[in-house]
Amino acid sequence: MEKFPQPEQAVLCATCLARRYSLCHATIETVLEGSSYTMAPLLASSALTVPAQQIIYSETDLHDFVTIIGRGWAMREVILADGRRQIMQFLLPGDIIFSALKPESTSKSALRTITEVVCRTFNRNEFMTVLFKHSDLFDELLEVWAEEKRQADQRAVDLGRHTAKQRIARLLIYLYERLASRGLTSGQVIDFPLRQRHIADATGSHFVLVSRVLSEFHSAGLIEISRNRTLMIRDFMRLRSAGNMDLAAQS
Amino acid sequence: MEKFPQPEQAVLCATCLARRYSLCHATIETVLEGSSYTMAPLLASSALTVPAQQIIYSETDLHDFVTIIGRGWAMREVILADGRRQIMQFLLPGDIIFSALKPESTSKSALRTITEVVCRTFNRNEFMTVLFKHSDLFDELLEVWAEEKRQADQRAVDLGRHTAKQRIARLLIYLYERLASRGLTSGQVIDFPLRQRHIADATGSHFVLVSRVLSEFHSAGLIEISRNRTLMIRDFMRLRSAGNMDLAAQS
DNA sequence: CGGCGACTTGAAACGTGTCAATTAGCGTGG
């Protein structure tokens, strides 16, 4: 279970927004190389450990916290009246959940853990105050905003204009690349706690089809999903091609 | 062409963010009832008229402007390598395009007019400065952010978990309701400049299917699309039902 | 009048969901 790089403080904080701005208690023990920011944490925060399969906040909650995922996977999901589910987003170590910036604007989506999650929460008001004092931190906020928008656009293109097979291939590559950018890969292998049901609900397809597509990918030698919850991408080029990602402007 | 309420200054400004905060030259001639804000515009801005079918900015542009649509319809679109298109968003009078808040984060989507569009642009830096001075304006920004996120989530649920027929019905109702909230309806009728191709590209379906579904809706007495570019919704309840929107929690 | 783009309609092919039966894996408790 712990064979792959885990987002220890050292790993996670290196890329984390909170780390760069020394927002967080967890970072003050680390040496900030050449940073112009104070060594003291700008913000009070508290660490939180949430078991797997648990709701962090539901559709109706007014959450007052800005949350940063430290370890583990979570997801943002919408449950439809007929019980079906659409997963909007997978939240990986280093991701930030800002939805709370305006408390009364409920998001209508729930945040649920997939694995056990270690996260850090900041008080909304304090977070906002710091935002206004540090315009370059504000810039980071805008960058996160832009990134969320890019993700949302990507999701729409995937769901609207690609087949289920393509969407699944794209999801696997997307998850790999996001983990890779945080140093959470081990060669071609990543931790992969998702069930096929998650993949189905994220790609808007049926879990039966996900099973068929994954075993097709497997027997074609593109991927290897082992029972101890890891994914190895054996052939990036062909998997990208299966996801229609080999054309330059495909975005 | 001008039979329906047009977003004249008086109409548009009443609901516009710029109007509420007196950002805009166009508003200073209007009496602000009981507003605590200055009568002078907070920001310099310039009006702009763009012909139909024209790109306001493309995927690669670094746009330095915050834009508010004053009159007409526009859309945010992504063109795929094979020429297909996904429409991310329809922009109606009163909508704000913030993508520019962080200039170097290109959105990978283009903004294109559908009809002729009259819009107003603000300089990015000046806009940001005002943002920092007026925290309640900042709150509005967060509200717009939250609304965009809700829209994006809705789009994902639509594309991922509803049939083409449902998506089309939902789009029609969605557009009606957004125009209604701005007072741009005339009973059950709205201006409707969209081609079937737009509907297809927004709902991720083929224009042939859009044609079939629309004529089905028409012959079932749900809607009436007239050749002078208007849409009348004859039976909201059944159209909502066709869009699977009659169940409470459907969102 | 001719040409063009938007729309319509039918038939066939394709992708995907549904149903059902079966197997594998996992934790629980006897």
Add this chain to the structure above:
DNA sequence: CCACGCTAATTGACACGTTTCAAGTCGCCG
């Protein structure tokens, strides 16, 4: 330790939704 129940995954057959191809209509404009 094994039996049990539960969930996840697999597989085949079939039905349905959607795209594709093709032909044809309509309205608009030069």
